[in-house]
Amino acid sequence: MAYDLIVIGSGPGGYVCAIKAAQLGLKVAVVEKRATYGGTCLNVGCIPSKALLHASEMFDHVAHGMDALGVEVSAPKLNLAKMMAHKDATVKANVDGVAFLFKKNKIDTFQGTGKIVSAGKVAVTNDAGEVQELETKNIVIATGSDVAGIPGVKVDIDEKVIISSTGGIALDKVPVSMIVVGGGVIGLELGSVWARLGAKVTVVEYLDSILGGMDGEVSKQFQRMLAKQGIEFKLGAKVTGVVKAGAGAKVTFEPVKGGEATTVDADVVLIATGRKPYTEGLGLEAAGVALDKAGRVEIDGHYRTNVAGIYAIGDVVKGPMLAHKAEDEGVALAEILAGQAGHVNYDVIPSVVYTQPEVASVGKTEEELKAAGVAYKVGKFPFTANGRARAMLATDGFVKILSDKETDRVLGGHIVGFGAGEMIHEIAVLMEFGGSAEDLGRTCHAHPTMSEAVKEAALAAFFKPIHM
Numbered sequence: 001m002a003y004d005l006i007v008i009g010s011g012p013g014g015y016v017c018a019i020k021a022a023q024l025g026l027k028v029a030v031v032e033k034r035a036t037y038g039g040t041c042l043n044v045g046c047i048p049s050k051a052l053l054h055a056s057e058m059f060d061h062v063a064h065g066m067d068a069l070g071v072e073v074s075a076p077k078l079n080l081a082k083m084m085a086h087k088d089a090t091v092k093a094n095v096d097g098v099a100f101l102f103k104k105n106k107i108d109t110f111q112g113t114g115k116i117v118s119a120g121k122v123a124v125t126n127d128a129g130e131v132q133e134l135e136t137k138n139i140v141i142a143t144g145s146d147v148a149g150i151p152g153v154k155v156d157i158d159e160k161v162i163i164s165s166t167g168g169i170a171l172d173k174v175p176v177s178m179i180v181v182g183g184g185v186i187g188l189e190l191g192s193v194w195a196r197l198g199a200k201v202t203v204v205e206y207l208d209s210i211l212g213g214m215d216g217e218v219s220k221q222f223q224r225m226l227a228k229q230g231i232e233f234k235l236g237a238k239v240t241g242v243v244k245a246g247a248g249a250k251v252t253f254e255p256v257k258g259g260e261a262t263t264v265d266a267d268v269v270l271i272a273t274g275r276k277p278y279t280e281g282l283g284l285e286a287a288g289v290a291l292d293k294a295g296r297v298e299i300d301g302h303y304r305t306n307v308a309g310i311y312a313i314g315d316v317v318k319g320p321m322l323a324h325k326a327e328d329e330g331v332a333l334a335e336i337l338a339g340q341a342g343h344v345n346y347d348v349i350p351s352v353v354y355t356q357p358e359v360a361s362v363g364k365t366e367e368e369l370k371a372a373g374v375a376y377k378v379g380k381f382p383f384t385a386n387g388r389a390r391a392m393l394a395t396d397g398f399v400k401i402l403s404d405k406e407t408d409r410v411l412g413g414h415i416v417g418f419g420a421g422e423m424i425h426e427i428a429v430l431m432e433f434g435g436s437a438e439d440l441g442r443t444c445h446a447h448p449t450m451s452e453a454v455k456e457a458a459l460a461a462f463f464k465p466i467h468m
């Protein structure tokens with residue numbers, strides 16, 4: 001039998017595309033090589049890391065955050081195996097949830113590695129080496145991404161001593177020292193987990209700031225907060241070598257501006273220098289599917305590759321490597337394939353770093369507005385002036401709203417603070433509707449909430465805040 005749609009890969013891009021297409025009446029199959037669905041995000045990425053971020057945050061909070069609230073507790077004891085079991089149970093509930101949704105939506109699933117034979121034909125090779133050929137009107141490549149490694153440096157990742165994010169969520173003991181190569185999202189999230197559990201964490205970052213691409217002010221203040229938590233930073237430092245030595249490893253880095261190299265020892269080294277599109281074994285070359293210069297599957301505005309009937313979404317194509325961006329592309333593509341008008345607004349894709357405090361942003365940064373020559377206004381409000389934040393001893397951080405100087409339309413929002421990842425969405429909704437700082441400032445916000453700081457920052461952008 002022929003399908004309307006075969007999706008290769010069941011991560012957030014692929015599984016959401018499959019479900020949406022099935023809801024719209026298409027006959028859908030999914031090909032997945034892992035034993036469970038959900039891709040990197042559910043199996044070894046977003047979901048397990050959030051379980052460990054939450055658990056380690058609770059551990060740290062009980063150790064350091066209770067006394068000031070008048071709650072006297074004895075020092076917490078770490079049961080790492082149980083923490084990992086919580087993480088595994090979280091993953092299982094989520095991947096099982098995807099399997100349930102596939103069944104509910106009558107989506108056929110094929111376990112094995114999918115290869116595009118030609119437009120309309122996918123070969124699936126299962127673990128036993130048996131090959132099955134499937135026919136379909138359309139193929140969606142949603143194969144995601146893989147660890148990129150350090151550009152120009154040969155590193156032997158064993159996932160025990162020299163680890164990627166996959167090993168970073170599965171260590172069986174807390175290392176005494178950990179070097180994190182790369183001060184991006186993975187490095188700071190997993191670095192936070194192990195620092196809270198007791199490791200001495202040093203982040204070595206090539207750029208002069210952490211979270212490259214984030215608003216400069218956000219990045220600077222956030223780095224100070226992490227430094228207060230005991231994370232050490234070596235910025236403007238290029239890692240040129242990572243080798244195993246005895247039971248641990250040695251990391252060599254040199255100043256980007258030039259100068260002498262330094263070599264340091266660590267029990268564990270986390271390689272967090274980015275991810276690359278995953279296209280291996282897909283048969284793209286034989287099928288004639290073109291890649292762009294960065295090795296991503298090239299697509300047009302409707303997710304079409306250069307071969308008719310073959311589409312691609314998610315980390316394997318251009319744009320930020322974020323699960324929710326992939327999901328929205330999956331929905332848009334399913335709608336397009338069902339004859340509807342699917343669309344993603346790439347100007348309003350929130351991004352969250354799930355550290356403590358969290359960092360969340362949507363839209364443009366000040367640096368981007370300056371570079372584009374846009375005249376803008378800035379409204380800022382610190383959580384130190386927010387009643388709820390004071391009551392919770394969660395005063396670290398601030399909200400920053402950027403709006404168009406002429407029209408007052410909100411162009412970007414940036415939040416560092418407890419719950420930033422939840423609060424960012426009111427700015428996203430506002431931006432989606434083309435709202436102004438005045439609109440946000442005049443929207444009644446419940447008191448006392450952290451979200452009032454968002455309202456105050458909007459008031460600050462449009463006129464003046466009340467509470468500052």
Ligand code: NAI
Nearest residue numbers: 182183184185186187205206238239272273274275321352
């Ligand atoms: P990243 O691209 O965010 O950061 C990598 C960092 O490594 C950069 O700052 C880069 O300058 C640095 N670097 C590269 N070569 C280096 C060298 N030789 N020496 C020192 N530093 C070097 O990549 P990351 O953190 O690995 O994350 C990969 C992808 O996964 C990203 O696209 C990220 O957005 C996504 N992700 C998103 C999460 C979230 O939204 N919460 C969580 C985890 C990952």
